Amino acid sequence: MTQKNAFFLVRWIRGLLALFGRLFGASSKAAPQDFDSKLEAGMGKSRSGFVERLASLVGASKTIDRSLLDDIETTLLTADVGVDATRQITDELTDALSRKELKDSATLWARIRNSLLGILENSQTPLSLPESDEQPSPFVILMVGVNGVGKTTTIGKLAKRFQDQGKSVMLAAGDTFRAAAVEQLKTWGERNNVPVVAQGTGADSASVIFDALSSAKAKGIDVVLADTAGRLHTADNLMSELAKIRRVVQKFDPSAPHETLLVVDAVTGQNALNQATEFHETAKLSGVVVTKLDGTAKGGVIFAIAKRLGLPIRFVGVGEGIDDLGEFKPETFVDALLGKVSEESVQ
Amino acid sequence: MFNNLSERLSGALKTIGGKNKLTEANISDSLREVRMALLEADVALPVVMAFIDQVKARALGTEVATSLSAGQTFIKIVNEELTKLMGEANESLNLATQPPAVILMAGLQGAGKTTSTAKLAKHLIEKEKKKVLLVSADVYRPAAIDQLETLAGQVGAEFFPSQIKQKPVKIAQAAIKHARKTAADVVIVDTAGRLAIDAEMMAEIKAVHKAANPVETLFVVDSMTGQDAANTAKAFHDALPLTGVILTKADGDARGGAALSIRFITGKPIKFIGTGEKAEALEPFHPDRLASRILGMGDVLSLIEEVEQKVDQQKAEKLARKISKGKGFTLVDMKEQLEQVAGMGDLAGMLGKLPGMGQMAGQINNANMNKDMRRQIAIINSMTPKERRNPLIISGSRKRRIANGSGLQIADVNRLLKQHKQMEKMMKKMGKGGMAKMMRGMGGGGMPPGGMGGGMPPGGGLPPGMGGGMPPMGGGGNFPFK
Numbered sequence: 001m002t003q004k005n006a007f008f009l010v011r012w013i014r015g016l017l018a019l020f021g022r023l024f025g026a027s028s029k030a031a032p033q034d035f036d037s038k039l040e041a042g043m044g045k046s047r048s049g050f051v052e053r054l055a056s057l058v059g060a061s062k063t064i065d066r067s068l069l070d071d072i073e074t075t076l077l078t079a080d081v082g083v084d085a086t087r088q089i090t091d092e093l094t095d096a097l098s099r100k101e102l103k104d105s106a107t108l109w110a111r112i113r114n115s116l117l118g119i120l121e122n123s124q125t126p127l128s129l130p131e132s133d134e135q136p137s138p139f140v141i142l143m144v145g146v147n148g149v150g151k152t153t154t155i156g157k158l159a160k161r162f163q164d165q166g167k168s169v170m171l172a173a174g175d176t177f178r179a180a181a182v183e184q185l186k187t188w189g190e191r192n193n194v195p196v197v198a199q200g201t202g203a204d205s206a207s208v209i210f211d212a213l214s215s216a217k218a219k220g221i222d223v224v225l226a227d228t229a230g231r232l233h234t235a236d237n238l239m240s241e242l243a244k245i246r247r248v249v250q251k252f253d254p255s256a257p258h259e260t261l262l263v264v265d266a267v268t269g270q271n272a273l274n275q276a277t278e279f280h281e282t283a284k285l286s287g288v289v290v291t292k293l294d295g296t297a298k299g300g301v302i303f304a305i306a307k308r309l310g311l312p313i314r315f316v317g318v319g320e321g322i323d324d325l326g327e328f329k330p331e332t333f334v335d336a337l338l339g340k341v342s343e344e345s346v347q
Numbered sequence: 348m349f350n351n352l353s354e355r356l357s358g359a360l361k362t363i364g365g366k367n368k369l370t371e372a373n374i375s376d377s378l379r380e381v382r383m384a385l386l387e388a389d390v391a392l393p394v395v396m397a398f399i400d401q402v403k404a405r406a407l408g409t410e411v412a413t414s415l416s417a418g419q420t421f422i423k424i425v426n427e428e429l430t431k432l433m434g435e436a437n438e439s440l441n442l443a444t445q446p447p448a449v450i451l452m453a454g455l456q457g458a459g460k461t462t463s464t465a466k467l468a469k470h471l472i473e474k475e476k477k478k479v480l481l482v483s484a485d486v487y488r489p490a491a492i493d494q495l496e497t498l499a500g501q502v503g504a505e506f507f508p509s510q511i512k513q514k515p516v517k518i519a520q521a522a523i524k525h526a527r528k529t530a531a532d533v534v535i536v537d538t539a540g541r542l543a544i545d546a547e548m549m550a551e552i553k554a555v556h557k558a559a560n561p562v563e564t565l566f567v568v569d570s571m572t573g574q575d576a577a578n579t580a581k582a583f584h585d586a587l588p589l590t591g592v593i594l595t596k597a598d599g600d601a602r603g604g605a606a607l608s609i610r611f612i613t614g615k616p617i618k619f620i621g622t623g624e625k626a627e628a629l630e631p632f633h634p635d636r637l638a639s640r641i642l643g644m645g646d647v648l649s650l651i652e653e654v655e656q657k658v659d660q661q662k663a664e665k666l667a668r669k670i671s672k673g674k675g676f677t678l679v680d681m682k683e684q685l686e687q688v689a690g691m692g693d694l695a696g697m698l699g700k701l702p703g704m705g706q707m708a709g710q711i712n713n714a715n716m717n718k719d720m721r722r723q724i725a726i727i728n729s730m731t732p733k734e735r736r737n738p739l740i741i742s743g744s745r746k747r748r749i750a751n752g753s754g755l756q757i758a759d760v761n762r763l764l765k766q767h768k769q770m771e772k773m774m775k776k777m778g779k780g781g782m783a784k785m786m787r788g789m790g791g792g793g794m795p796p797g798g799m800g801g802g803m804p805p806g807g808g809l810p811p812g813m814g815g816g817m818p819p820m821g822g823g824g825n826f827p828f829k
Contacts, residue, residue: 078392080573083383147596148457148569156489177624179501180494187489201497232599235624236713265457269389269573271601292456295542296582297575320456320487 068105069093072112079298079337080269085307089115113334119303120330125312127259127287129167129223138170138216138224140249140256142209144242144283145263146275147230150291152181154263154317155225156188157325163192167222172212173198174205174245177229185227191322195219205229205241206248213252226257233278243282259286261314266292266299276305285309291317294324298337369406369421377421378403388602391577394611402428433607433634438591438616440471444562447480447526447534449519451559452593453552453583454567456540459595461491463567463621464537465498466629467593470619472503477532482507482522484515484555485539495537502626505531515539515551519559536561543582556587563590565618568609570597576605577612584613594632595621606637659687676774678735681767682727689720725753726763738764 069090076086092115093102102108129139141158143151152175159169171189173196175181182198189196197212209226216224228245231238249256262285264272279285290299293316302313313328378399385395406424411417442448450467452460464481471477481499485491492509499506507522519536526534536559541548556564566589568576583589592613594606597620606617617632662683669680727735729752734741741749741764750757 074392077386078574078577080389080575083386146571146599147462148459150457153488178494179497180490183490183493184488232596234599240714265569265571267455267569267573267575267579268571269576269601269605270387271389271571271599272573274600275571292542295455295575296544296578297573301573 068108069097072108075338076300079300081300081337082270082273082304085119085300085303112338113331116303116334116337117330120306120313120334122310123288123302123306123313124328124330125314126327127312127314129162129165132167132222135222137253137256138213138221139258140213140224140226140253141259141261142226142228142245142249142257142283143261143263144228144279144285145230146232146265147178149230149263149265149268150317151175151230151263152184152188152227153320154261154289154291154315154325155185155227156191157317157322158225158315159188159192159194160322161325162223162225163194168220169194169223169225170212170216170219170221171196172209172224172226174209174227175229176201176203176205176208181227181229195221206245209245210248210252213249213256233275239278239282242279246283259314260284261287261289262311263289263291264299264302264305266290267295267297268301270301270304272301273304273308276309276311280309280311285311287312287314289313289315289317290328293336294318299333300337302333367411367417369409369411369417371403371407373417374403374406374421377418381425385604385607388604389571389573389576389608390604391574391608391612393577394608397611398428398432398607401432429607430635433610433637434616435635437631437633438618439631440563440618441590442475442477442533442562447523447531448563449523449559449561450533450535450563450565451552451556451561451587452535452537452565452567453587453589454540455542455569455579456488458540458567458569459593459621460540460567461485461494461498461537463565463593463595463619463629464495464535465502465504466621466626467565467619468499468504468533468535469502469626470629471533478530479504479533479535480507480522480526480529480531481505481535481537482518483509483537484518485537486511486513486515486518487539491537491539498626504535505529507534516554516558519555523559534559543579543586549582549586553586564588565591565593566609566613566615567593567595568605570594570603570605570620571599571601572605574608576608580609580612584615589613589615591616591618593617593619593621593629598622598628603637610634662687676767676771678727678730678738678767681770682724682735684770685720685724685727689717689724722753722755722759723763723766726750726755726760729753738767 072093073086073090076089077083081089089112093108093111096102096111102111143155145151155171159171162169169192171185171194173182173185175185176199179201182200186196186198195215197208197215199208199211205228212224212226215221226245226249228242229238231242233239246257246260260283262276262279262283264275268275276285276288288302288305288311290302290313293299305311306313313333315325316328316333318324318326381402382395382399385398386392390398402425405428406421409420409424411420440450442450452464454460461483468479468481471479481495481504483492483495485495486509492511496506496508507525509518509522515538522536523534525531536555538552538555539548541552543549564587566580566583566587568580572579592606592609592615594603594617597603609615610617617634617637619629620632622628622630666680666683726749729749730741734745734749741760746757746760750760753759
C-alpha cells in the first residue's frame with residue numbers, strides 16, 4: 001500500500017468512526033483533572049523501607065514527618081491501590097497532620113488502617129449457604145473471570161470447603177473452550193470425590209451447566225459449582241455467552257445463580273476495576289474471590305473495586321493446594337498490604 | 348474510564364503556553380500528569396520515577412522549535428524517551444543454533460504460558476516452516492499436560508508426552524533427545540506457573556534451564572499485571588538469563604504499563620504479544636506503538652495494519668480518487684463504507700487505537716453499532732438505483748416504500764438521509780485541498796510515531812475527531828510511515 005493510500009485510509013476511518021461514534025450516541029467528556037500536588041511531592045522522594053521505618057517508630061512515640069507520609073504513599077501505590085484511592089488517603093493524613101492529630105506513629109498506623117478498612121466496610125460479608133433441608137433445589141455458584149485468574153483451582157478448593165461443612169457438592173464443567181479445562185476440573189472432582197458433569201470441549205457451556213443442575217436436583221445435591229471459560233471483559237460475544245448462561249440457569253431456577261463470583265488475580269493492576277465493572281454489568285456479581293495472594297502482589301486494586309461496586313470479597317486464594325483458600329478478612333488483608341507481618345494470614 | 352494522557356495534558360500544557368523554553372516551573376504540572384498517567388497505566392512506581400527523571404533532565408532548558416508549540420515539544424520528548432526505553436523496532440526470535448533450538452517458557456500462574464507455547468509453535472510452523480516439538484514440564488497443575496497435547500494437535504506440532512510423576516529436568520532432557528532423533532528444528536518446553544518467591548520452584552526452573560540449554564528463554568507475562576510486574580520480572584531475570592518477553596491478553600483494555608516496567612527492569616525485548624483466544628492470535632511486538640498506547644495516544648500504525656487486512660482496498664482507493672476529484676458522495680458510496688466498517692468487527696477496539704478517542708471507544712457498544720449499521724444497509728438496499736444516486740428525489744411516498752421494504756420506520760429512513768448529508772459534507776471538506784495539504788507534510792517526518800501529530804494540536808483543543816466533520820490529521824500531517 002502506498003503512503004498516500006495509507007494516509008487516506010487513516011483519515012477515512014478516523015472521520016468515519018468519529019462520525020459514527022457521534023451518531024450512535026457517544027459523547028466527548030474531556031475534562032482535564034486537577035491533580036493534587038501532595039501526591040507528586042510524595043513520589044519524588046524516598047521509597048525505601050516504610051515497614052522498617054514504621055517498625056522502628058512503633059512504640060517509640062516519635063513525631064511524624066512529611067517523608068513518612070511519602071513512604072505511605074509509595075506503599076499504597078506499589079500495592080496497586082491506585083492513584084485515586086491513594087490520594088484520598090494521603091489527603092486525609094495530611095489534613096490530620098496539619099491539625100496536629102497525628103502525634104506518634106501508633107496514631108498514624110491506626111489512621112491508615114482505619115482509612116483502608118473503611119473502604120472495605122461493605123466487603124466483609126461471608127458467603128453463607130442455606131441449611132440443606134431448606135433447599136428445594138441446589139445452591140448454584142457461578143464462577144466468572146478473565147483468563148488465567150484461577151477459576152478452576154478456586155472451584156476445586158471451594159468444593160473441599162463446602163464438603164467439610166457437610167454439604168454435598170457437584171461440579172459443572174462449563175469451560176468448554178480451553179483445551180483440557182474439562183480434564184482439569186475432573187481431576188479436582190476426583191481429589192474431592194465429588195461428581196463432575198461434563199460434555200467435553202466445544203459443547204455449549206449453558207447446556208452443560210443446565211444438565212448439571214438437573215442432575216444435582218435429582219440427586220439432592222446441595223451446592224453446584226459451575227465453571228466457565230475465562231473471557232476478557234472486552235470480548236462482546238463471549239460476554240453475551242455469559243449472559244446466556246445466566247438466563248439458562250434462571251430458567252432452571254429463577255433464584256439462581258445464588259452466587260456469582262468474580263475471580264480476580266491479585267497480580268492484576270488497575271484493569272481489574274474494568275473487569276469487575278464489565279462482569280458486574282453482564283453477570284450481576286454477588287461477590288469476589290482474590291487469588292494468588294501468596295505471591296508478592298498485594299491486590300490493592302480491590303479497594304477500587306470495593307469502592308465502586310461495594311461487592312463483598314468472599315474468599316482469598318493463597319496457593320495451589322486444596323486447602324489454600326480462606327475467608328476474606330479485611331484486617332489481615334490490610335495489614336499484609338501495609339507490610340505488617342501478620343501470623344494469622346489465612347485461616 | 349481512563350483519562351488518557353493527551354486529555355490530562357491538555358490542561359497542564361496551558362501552563363507551558365507560549366514559552367520558548369522548557370523550565371522546571373513550566374513543566375512541573377505536565378510532568379505530574381505524565382506521572383499519573385503512567386501510574387494509572389500500571390507502570391511500576393520505581394520505573395515511573397526513573398522515567399520522569401529522564402524526561403525532566405532532557406526537557407529542562409530545551410529550546411522550543413519554531414514549528415512546534417512548547418507543549419508539543421514536551422510531548423515529543425516524552426514519547427521519544429518512552430520509545431527509547433521500549434526499544435525502537437521489533438526483535439524476533441533468534442534460533443540460530445545447532446538444532447534442535449530449545450525455547451523455554453517461564454512465568455507466573457495463569458500468565459498464559461501454555462496458550463503462548465501453542466501460538467508460538469503455530470507461528471514457527473507456518474511462518475518459518477520449522478518442525479516443532481512441544482513438551483510440558485508442568486507436572487503440578489491438573490491436566491496441564493493434556494492441555495498442551497490438545498493444543499499441539501490443533502496447531503500441527505509434534506507432542507512429546509510426559510507424566511506427572513516425572514521430574515521436569517528429565518522431561519526436558521528426554522524431549523530434546525527425541526527431537527534430535529526425529530530431526531525437529533525447535534523444541535518448546537512449557538513449564539508450570541510459579542511464584543518468584545517460591546525458592547524451590549525457582550530452583551527447579553533453573554535446573555530445567557541448565558539441562559535444556561535453551562537459545563530463547565521467554566518470560567510470559569499478563570498485560571493486565573499491576574505494580575508487581577517489577578518484583579516478578581526482577582526475580583525471574585535474576586534467576587534465569589531471559590532473552591525475551593511475551594505479553595499476553597493484550598486484546599483487552601489494559602494499558603499495558605507492565606510492559607514498560609518489565610522492559611525497564613530486565614532490559615529484554617518484548618518479542619510477541621498475545622491478542623486473542625485463537626492459535627494465530629500472536630503478533631510481533633512493535634515497541635514504538637505501545638508507547639502511544641500507554642500514553643493513551645492511540646495506536647495508529649496497528650490500526651492501519653488492521654484496516655489494510657479488513658478493508659477492500661480497491662473500493663477504498665476508488666472512493667479516494669472520487670473524492671479527491673471533488674465528485675459527490677452518494678448513498679452507494681455510503682453503503683460501501685457501511686459494509687466495510689461493519690465488516691471490521693470490533694469498532695470500539697479500533698477507536699481505542701485512534702489518538703484522542705480512547706474515551707469515546709469506551710462508550711461504544713459494538714453490538715448496537717453493528718445492528719444500526721446493518722439497518723442502514725437494509726434501508727439503502729430498499730432504494731432504487733436512482734434514489735441511491737440522487738437522494739434528493741426521495742419524497743414522502745418513497746420514504747414510506749423504503750421504510751416498508753426494509754422493515755423499519757420512516758424516522759429511520761430520515762435519520763439515514765440526515766447522516767448521509769453529514770457524511771457528504773465531511774467528504775467534501777476532505778476533497779477540497781485536504782489531500783494536497785496532507786501530501787505536503789508527508790516528506791518531513793519529524794514527529795514521533797504513534798499519531799502524535801493528531802493527538803496534540805497546539806493549544807490543547809482535545810480530543811480531535813470529536814468536534815465535527817472530518818478532523819484534520821495533525822497540523823499538516825507530519826506522519827511518518829514505514
